[in-house]
Amino acid sequence: MGDLFTGLRPAAQIDADLAERLPAYTRNEAIVEASNCLYCFDAPCMVACPTSIDIPGFIKLIQTDDRLGSAQRILEQNILGSSCARVCAVEELCEQACVLAPHEGPIKIGRLQRYATDEVYRDPNGFARAGLVSGAPTGRSVAVVGGGPAGLASAAELRIAGHDVTIFDRQPELGGLAMYGIIPLREPSEVAQWEASQVIALGATAKVGCEVGVDVSGEELLEQFDAVFLANGAGRRVSSISLVGAEADGVEDALEFIEEIRVQRPSDVPVGRNVVIVGAGNTAMDAATIAARLGADVVTCVYRRTQGEMTGYPDEYEHCLKDGVRFRWLTQPVRVLTDDTGHVSGLECRVVVLGEPDIDGRPRPTVTDDVVVIDCDHVLLATGQLREPGLYERFGLDVEWDRPKMTGPFHTSDPRVFAGGDAVLSGKELSVVDAVAQGRDAARAIDAYLEDHA
Amino acid sequence: MADLSTDTAGIQSPNPFWIASGPPGNSLRQVRLAFEAGWGGVVWKTVGGPVIDTAMRYGGLDVYGRKLVGLNNIELISDRPIEVNFAEIAQAKEEFPDRAVVVSLMVETERQAWHEVVKRAEQTGCDGFELNFGCPHGMSERNMGAAVGQVPEYIEMITGWVKEVATIPVLVKLTPNITNIESGALAAKAGGADGVSAINTINSIVGLDLDTWETRPSVNGKGSHGGYAGPAVKPIALHMVSSIAHNPELAGLPISGIGGAHTWQDVAEFMLLGASTVQVCTAIMHHGFRLVGELETGLSNYLDSKGLASVRDLVGGSVERISSFGDLDLNWQVRAKVDPDSCIGCGKCIEVCRDNQVDCIDWENGTVNIGRVAKVDQHECIGCDLCSIVCPVTDCITMEEQPRVLQELNWNGLNAKVGVPGFSDETSGITWERFPAEVAPLVDSHGFHNPSTADTGEPEPV
Numbered sequence: 015m016g017d018l019f020t021g022l023r024p025a026a027q028i029d030a031d032l033a034e035r036l037p038a039y040t041r042n043e044a045i046v047e048a049s050n051c052l053y054c055f056d057a058p059c060m061v062a063c064p065t066s067i068d069i070p071g072f073i074k075l076i077q078t079d080d081r082l083g084s085a086q087r088i089l090e091q092n093i094l095g096s097s098c099a100r101v102c103a104v105e106e107l108c109e110q111a112c113v114l115a116p117h118e119g120p121i122k123i124g125r126l127q128r129y130a131t132d133e134v135y136r137d138p139n140g141f142a143r144a145g146l147v148s149g150a151p152t153g154r155s156v157a158v159v160g161g162g163p164a165g166l167a168s169a170a171e172l173r174i175a176g177h178d179v180t181i182f183d184r185q186p187e188l189g190g191l192a193m194y195g196i197i198p199l200r201e202p203s204e205v206a207q208w209e210a211s212q213v214i215a216l217g218a219t220a221k222v223g224c225e226v227g228v229d230v231s232g233e234e235l236l237e238q239f240d241a242v243f244l245a246n247g248a249g250r251r252v253s254s255i256s257l258v259g260a261e262a263d264g265v266e267d268a269l270e271f272i273e274e275i276r277v278q279r280p281s282d283v284p285v286g287r288n289v290v291i292v293g294a295g296n297t298a299m300d301a302a303t304i305a306a307r308l309g310a311d312v313v314t315c316v317y318r319r320t321q322g323e324m325t326g327y328p329d330e331y332e333h334c335l336k337d338g339v340r341f342r343w344l345t346q347p348v349r350v351l352t353d354d355t356g357h358v359s360g361l362e363c364r365v366v367v368l369g370e371p372d373i374d375g376r377p378r379p380t381v382t383d384d385v386v387v388i389d390c391d392h393v394l395l396a397t398g399q400l401r402e403p404g405l406y407e408r409f410g411l412d413v414e415w416d417r418p419k420m421t422g423p424f425h426t427s428d429p430r431v432f433a434g435g436d437a438v439l440s441g442k443e444l445s446v447v448d449a450v451a452q453g454r455d456a457a458r459a460i461d462a463y464l465e466d467h468a
Numbered sequence: 469m470a471d472l473s474t475d476t477a478g479i480q481s482p483n484p485f486w487i488a489s490g491p492p493g494n495s496l497r498q499v500r501l502a503f504e505a506g507w508g509g510v511v512w513k514t515v516g517g518p519v520i521d522t523a524m525r526y527g528g529l530d531v532y533g534r535k536l537v538g539l540n541n542i543e544l545i546s547d548r549p550i551e552v553n554f555a556e557i558a559q560a561k562e563e564f565p566d567r568a569v570v571v572s573l574m575v576e577t578e579r580q581a582w583h584e585v586v587k588r589a590e591q592t593g594c595d596g597f598e599l600n601f602g603c604p605h606g607m608s609e610r611n612m613g614a615a616v617g618q619v620p621e622y623i624e625m626i627t628g629w630v631k632e633v634a635t636i637p638v639l640v641k642l643t644p645n646i647t648n649i650e651s652g653a654l655a656a657k658a659g660g661a662d663g664v665s666a667i668n669t670i671n672s673i674v675g676l677d678l679d680t681w682e683t684r685p686s687v688n689g690k691g692s693h694g695g696y697a698g699p700a701v702k703p704i705a706l707h708m709v710s711s712i713a714h715n716p717e718l719a720g721l722p723i724s725g726i727g728g729a730h731t732w733q734d735v736a737e738f739m740l741l742g743a744s745t746v747q748v749c750t751a752i753m754h755h756g757f758r759l760v761g762e763l764e765t766g767l768s769n770y771l772d773s774k775g776l777a778s779v780r781d782l783v784g785g786s787v788e789r790i791s792s793f794g795d796l797d798l799n800w801q802v803r804a805k806v807d808p809d810s811c812i813g814c815g816k817c818i819e820v821c822r823d824n825q826v827d828c829i830d831w832e833n834g835t836v837n838i839g840r841v842a843k844v845d846q847h848e849c850i851g852c853d854l855c856s857i858v859c860p861v862t863d864c865i866t867m868e869e870q871p872r873v874l875q876e877l878n879w880n881g882l883n884a885k886v887g888v889p890g891f892s893d894e895t896s897g898i899t900w901e902r903f904p905a906e907v908a909p910l911v912d913s914h915g916f917h918n919p920s921t922a923d924t925g926e927p928e929p930v
Contacts, residue, residue: 045533048533049534052816052860054813054816055814055815055819056815057815058813110838113813113814116812117812
């Protein structure tokens with residue numbers, strides 16, 4: 015992409031601006047914050063947590079200066095407690111449920127969880143120190159397809175149960191979206207790497223750079239393993255938005271752009287001077303933040319609906335505004351314009367009006383004939399992921415639309431094959447913490463299946 | 469604006485806020501700062517023979533992240549030469565003639581020694597003496613301080629010696645480390661004391677270092693008990709002050725109240741229970757001298773809000789409210805009521821009622837996570853007040869007085885009605901066997917556990 019740029023800002027400045035946004039609590043800060051927790055009965059925060067972490071319990075342990083005990087409480091429910099402390103939408107989950115939220119403001123549960131889990135983070139024996147150890151060998155084996163949050167959570171739980179586990183992932187490193195899809199402001203990649211390392215320390219085997227269906231077949235897995243867990247996520251490429259000319263230079267998937275940030279020094283990632291992000295979800299916000307901080311002059315998110323319908327979190331939207339990101343609502347890109355070298359030079363859009371609600375309850379956008387052209391040299395598509403149902407067909411599974419047909423919680427049409435995580439979730443449940451809950455609970459279902467089919 | 473001037477045993481003071489004998493009153497430099505800030509009086513740090521203090525003299529008690537809820541110390545009396553102290557006391561009095569300057573004294577238990585120190589101290593022009601019979605550590609091991617204060621005969625004897633020569637008021641500072649502080653006050657009065665100061669610090673070990681198993685504070689690996697002070701001791705001090713004020717044989721004995729006072733409310737409480745001045749130390753060790761500004765503003769506004777012209781109108785105002793359990797009405801009933809608009813849904817009340825009392829609170833609107841509200845079963849509530857005490861929202865749970873069902877009756881009255889002659893007042897012969905027929909009809913059933921029912925947690929038969 016010769017017409018994108020690096021060096022728009024000094025590399026050290028970019029590194030600093032992309033470092034983890036929130037500083038860690040000091041011991042004193044954590045104890046003071048923990049002391050404000052009411053230790054509610056039947057605590058709403060715990061109910062709101064998809065992994066049901068004993069939040070009052072771990073906060074009480076912070077307050078009483080047992081940081082390891084606090085980490086144990088978290089990790090026994092959620093092995094990706096370090097990632098979730100950083101990336102969970104706490105303002106929509108535990109902190110929203112905090113009884114203090116409408117009054118003096120919620121307890122800072124996310125930051126306290128980070129304080130607690132930092133006790134074991136980076137420790138090569140961290141999980142063991144937190145009491146997570148492999149169980150007595152059962153002689154049974156499970157293949158986990160996908161090394162993201164759901165896959166890792168299932169692998170840890172299966173190892174604790176004593177089963178052999180092999181994780182297959184097409185990427186060079188484990189972690190899935192926690193590794194490749196989260197911007198460093200929210201979570202440094204080292205966190206995801208450490209969590210994956212701890213699952214390996216529990217005795218799981220990783221086959222990375224190995225795509226199931228390409229490098230190894232479904233039949234082979236079913237022959238070699240007693241059960242298979244499909245945790246292959248919500249797919250990769252952006253869903254089609256009928257954008258003419260999307261193959262032009264300078265047009266790329268926002269997730270790929272974020273992945274570049276993760277796998278190389280951010281200052282080495284090329285960016286345009288005038289960047290347009292298509293979409294207004296959290297991936298769009300993340301990509302916009304990165305583009306702005308890499309030094310783009312103008313960053314614009316275009317979205318066919320309005321702020322009221324966007325799926326990005328309000329906090330992320332506010333962060334974008336502070337970075338100078340512009341938002342163009344009611345704007346539908348229809349065509350990529352290029353210069354004579356074939357590089358993107360603009361985005362032809364149509365003005366949208368909102369009509370009756372669609373099946374999701376959101377107003378249906380209706381494209382008008384009014385044309386708007388936005389000049390740009392870099393387009394990042396953040397309009398959702400496209401699922402890959404072909405994988406399920408290779409396992410001989412019944413498929414419903416783009417997902418495996420589920421015959422019970424985590425059960426597919428083949429009793430040996432289980433599925434969970436983003437592969438089966440949608441909407442707001444497409445999150446790290448929901449994926450962890452899925453992986454953990456799927457592992458319990460698999461364990462029960464193996465028990466019944468000894 | 470109300471008049472804040474007051475006096476204790478004739479020692480005049482422009483306001484009731486005195487600095488207690490301790491670290492804040494150990495030098496002219498400090499006392500100047502204190503008086504400039506507005507303190508009405510100082511009890512100069514105890515003067516006496518030479519002492520040497522250790523490093524690490526204090527230990528703080530933090531509760532739920534709040535610093536210095538309690539403070540332990542092993543510091544001794546003034547570490548400055550007695551003549552230096554006397555010179556500075558004289559200077560302080562000269563510079564601030566309207567303030568109360570009281571000198572705390574402690575010397576060995578010899579009549580001559582007390583006579584000499586009193587005569588010498590009076591030359592400073594000070595307004596009064598406070599005899600330190602309370603210091604619980606260090607000095608007591610040298611047969612001074614609490615070693616004297618724990619033996620009423622010694623209190624009376626030494627107070628008598630002091631009164632033989634003193635021409636200004638003499639207060640005796642009492643130790644709480646005694647079974648009944650009234651015995652100390654009675655002895656002081658018998659010795660001729662013009663008033664008492666109560667309380668001194670309480671024997672304590674504030675805590676341990678769980679890494680080394682040493683005490684806090686640790687002096688090179690060893691510790692000793694110290695004297696405990698600060699907000700945590702206030703309830704103990706209030707009780708002791710009230711018991712002195714309430715004792716008919718001590719009626720009229722002036723009291724300077726001490727023990728954890730930190731706010732204007734604390735000062736008002738000490739005064740309502742009988743103190744005419746209130747001494748403060750730990751709060752200054754936590755927040756400095758300027759705290760007196762908030763004490764003065766708060767107390768003054770409180771007096772205005774109550775329509776009181778003088779702070780003296782508070783003194784002893786609650787003493788008659790202190791009664792004994794046998795006089796309390798057993799048939800006066802209240803029930804807890806939750807204001808659903810202010811309930812935040814924390815469930816503290818539900819859990820503590822379930823785990824400690826009668827399990828009469830539950831969610832009003834089922835098990836919803838957000839927007840849930842607690843509700844009290846008014847038939848089951850016993851009016852104990854635990855729920856409102858744990859409720860984090862001010863005035864969310866109120867205790868509502870109930871229409872009277874049974875006429876006023878206290879334990880003494882019950883005993884007079886149904887007690888068995890020949891039994892003592894304490895046992896009365898009121899047995900559980902006699903309860904259903906003879907006692908239960910007279911008293912509200914919320915006040916006792918019905919002996920015919922078992923609380924097994926099983927559902928009651930329909």
